Amino acid sequence: MAKAIKSIAVLTSGGDAPGMNAAIRAVVRTSIFYEKRVFGVRRGYDGLIEGDMEELNTKSVKNILNLGGTFLKSARSEEFRTDEGQQKAYEQLQKHEIDALVVIGGNGTFTGAHRFYEKFGVPVVGIPGTIDNDLFGTDYTLGFDTATNTVVDCIDKIRDTASSHNRLFFVEVMGRDAGFIAMNTAVATGALDVILPEENKTFDDLFGEIERGASRRKTSNIVVVAEGNKLGNSFEIAEKVKAHFPQLDTKVTILGHLQRGGAPSCFDRVTASKLGLAAVEGLLNGRADVMVGIVDSELTYTFLQQAVMNKAQLDPEMLRISKILAI
Amino acid sequence: MAKAIKSIAVLTSGGDAPGMNAAIRAVVRTSIFYEKRVFGVRRGYDGLIEGDMEELNTKSVKNILNLGGTFLKSARSEEFRTDEGQQKAYEQLQKHEIDALVVIGGNGTFTGAHRFYEKFGVPVVGIPGTIDNDLFGTDYTLGFDTATNTVVDCIDKIRDTASSHNRLFFVEVMGRDAGFIAMNTAVATGALDVILPEENKTFDDLFGEIERGASRRKTSNIVVVAEGNKLGNSFEIAEKVKAHFPQLDTKVTILGHLQRGGAPSCFDRVTASKLGLAAVEGLLNGRADVMVGIVDSELTYTFLQQAVMNKAQLDPEMLRISKILAI
């Protein structure tokens, strides 16, 4: 089947992440290197359904390596979850004589891709692109490295400030379902505490950490809050902490979407280049219905269904390190 | 009187701002250049009251030029507003044989300094240090340039992201009383709109801007919100906008104290160096009860009372530019 591939389409879907452009560039240039035609689809599966795509050449992806976001735009498509949507998408591929698909995104992206493969047999390879780093089958997802650098840079700036007694900063970071960003940036900034979606921390636990921290240090302290945690959003948490420690001056920063932007780090660009190339070579070698990833420094291909059914787990060692070093 | 100055104390007070360290360094080194003793007071007026100070030398201020925050720490002092507090502070100066004072901060800092001067006749010179740029008697306050670069960098990152249809980002920046940060960063990032403390913008005005913006562009839009505006905090604003435009996907970022940190810009360091030197030379030349500033590229000294009674005004031309360029 692989021999038949003459034309490949690439799209980005879901929340965007730094490094997606670098991955698109790698897909495009590798395709052209192997003398395949390559199409860029705009706005994820919605664009596929609507046929919003055009053929790309090496120049189309010039000077995008260093840009955050994705020049193909990204979207979450409701329509692609329906049979009608998938049918329309398939017809567009046929109309444009496209034989294979590279999709860059996360769990939702791969769920749709797997269903599409099952229905129509179109070879599809996924590239893990999400700042959350929560995908099974790869040690890194595109954007995570950049996002953690962005968060660390922000927390460093917050740490510079006042250092008057009794000040406590809550910094809310992304991570609805997974605390990787929160965990790593907490270790990297020496945070007093971190509140993760994966834990069942209570307010008493938090109060305890704050008391222990206050007894050791006199200056400003940081608590990193993953948005998907179970204690509430950071304003709510700050309010309860303030009610319990009235002498504390609590401050809240919500980083929001700035974590999704910025020029990708060297690591994210290199990884994107490797994965983009491997996605195309995988397709040309007959791979389909898989996500390409890097595990223990090796390129690996994981079946999409496996990738979406499992979840990357927080390394418990990181929690241990965090506690010992915040001593 | 000036001839009598043999020893100078320097402190930072109020909200801290990038460039304060550079100003302290300039005060210290200029004092030593003129063969005066110089003391660093920790934690603003509170430290002065408690005698929390020590003599500094050129090495004490080595390698601080590039650090955000203030190594002397800063605080807002309630006690210095009382007669008892001022009396204690005066006694500390006498005890340490300190003849003159340099205070780095904003309005509250200068109000206290003026009263202290009136009561005890201790020569005091103020250096404008606040990210808000809202002081009368100077074109620049230390930290404003750095803070606007920080905000612009954050908004650039937000702009990178998604660009799916109908997304509207609210970015809340500092500025309880003055909209300089909001105004300048809105122009610098091509924001759709800016909500300022100085204006009486209504929700209908805001809805109108959003509608006009939506009709012109299809991609992501930014609204910069100064925290002291009259429509509410950015979550409240985002909620009302969402209620009025249900199809809009609204997102909120609250930058908070990260605006006070970070390595100072070249401009803030150079300005801090100029002002720190001018503060000491002013004292040695008999100046007292004044704030040193830069107006139209010239060093100026403004009486503290004038500085605190007036307020820097937003340039209406900036609003005009903002509207024309957001066309």
Next chain:
Amino acid sequence: MAKAIKSIAVLTSGGDAPGMNAAIRAVVRTSIFYEKRVFGVRRGYDGLIEGDMEELNTKSVKNILNLGGTFLKSARSEEFRTDEGQQKAYEQLQKHEIDALVVIGGNGTFTGAHRFYEKFGVPVVGIPGTIDNDLFGTDYTLGFDTATNTVVDCIDKIRDTASSHNRLFFVEVMGRDAGFIAMNTAVATGALDVILPEENKTFDDLFGEIERGASRRKTSNIVVVAEGNKLGNSFEIAEKVKAHFPQLDTKVTILGHLQRGGAPSCFDRVTASKLGLAAVEGLLNGRADVMVGIVDSELTYTFLQQAVMNKAQLDPEMLRISKILAI
């Protein structure tokens, strides 16, 4: 004459500078605001001669505010110095029915523009865009603020390193004719010494500074070298210093063109927005043969001939500050 203007062309010429894109955007949007047509000319005067231009709209300048360089490209044109070149350029303007010209650049750019105005009477307004800040008639040239931040950021990184005894770093910065970048960044980083094109410093002067520095501090020292200085390039200087102080470990960094790039600072973007708007409004109000600038916070128009015949002078106060604070 001003009433006749229906169509304006804009170009960037000479060495590029951060903020040029922001200025182009302001020219384009202000023109459209006043219902004029506006053309972008690629590659400076060469593109004008060749007719390499196209009409721009508000979308053409979307998302360029934050980009370094100039999307119109820049070049130094030999041909525009000839009568034939100027004639061809004029014919292109006529062919495209363009009535007026905005040129963004430095001395060379304005010299050509003035001659062109004299020959053909085409109203032209210049916008000062050069990282060197060496133009008469304006306190700021676009790109200077960004370039100095870039240099300061690099020197901060160099300062982080080793701090073994007796290490001396030479950092070569741009400035063939003017030492503004070197002077400001030396003050901003607490450099041991600065070598400027404007001074007649001898090697003995430099050796003296190094000796004085060595006697005061034990750690790493920085010397900022402007490329146009009279002692030689930084490798040559480092070699002579090493020959004189064999125990010194000398290291050289040459920043080169990285000083011309990077996202423009908030200040450069705001200034570019003001100047771009003022250039178009100036043209529409009958101004011609002038450079728009900012002097003492006011917009000013200086005749091009005056702008190019004079030169901005280094502030001697900066040298004094540099010496006192490096104590």
Next chain:
Amino acid sequence: MAKAIKSIAVLTSGGDAPGMNAAIRAVVRTSIFYEKRVFGVRRGYDGLIEGDMEELNTKSVKNILNLGGTFLKSARSEEFRTDEGQQKAYEQLQKHEIDALVVIGGNGTFTGAHRFYEKFGVPVVGIPGTIDNDLFGTDYTLGFDTATNTVVDCIDKIRDTASSHNRLFFVEVMGRDAGFIAMNTAVATGALDVILPEENKTFDDLFGEIERGASRRKTSNIVVVAEGNKLGNSFEIAEKVKAHFPQLDTKVTILGHLQRGGAPSCFDRVTASKLGLAAVEGLLNGRADVMVGIVDSELTYTFLQQAVMNKAQLDPEMLRISKILAI
């Protein structure tokens, strides 16, 4: 033997690297967590020989996580290569009742440490800290990730500029013996070519790449040059290229020591935290004469002799990727 450890000394040696401070912090806090005493030795082995050390506590390492360089200073020691030097160092350890040593550095550091262990049996564990990433026994060395981000940021800025025809930028990066920085940053910036110490590239090869590049693109091109390559330094290379392609405008940037500085990346801080903790736990568990590293996401201990006798190899896949994507 491990049970006997009551007191640990830590030092940094050789060229400094971002992340060293984070590693020191982890060593100090882990030691204190296990109720051991911990000493910081200044200026590497020289400081050990001279007894330039002091006991550290958790506060000693506060607020250093985000600082480049090493607050313990680093040096290359000639004296530690002699028997006398090693003897003096041993006596200092005895005098201060120090039982074990953690050394952070590269090959030279570990060679000395191994000899010291062999002579005196003092348990020593090495932490790989060098921006060059060229150590055997670990996938990452502290500082490499930060240094590559710094280089990529600089090259991005260079890429912003001019883009006039026929301009070729040579960017010289560190790497006397190993081309990891050059290789990764070349892929990450889409460089036209990269000149590595590991290759035997000829000028004809380089001319060929430039010709192929020129035929494909019209704009600026970058060649990344590792300092230890065999064709010469970047000025010499630029000169020969200019002689061969006189129409080319060649420009040189030499990044030098700025690659060793800067706030460490999140990855370098997390890795430093892991390795610092593992070094101390290794010592307490009886490890000695080993370097702690991370291989395939697992902590590993490699004998120092093995670590220094072998060398990390460039991944040939990276060269392949570089060529395909520069198409």
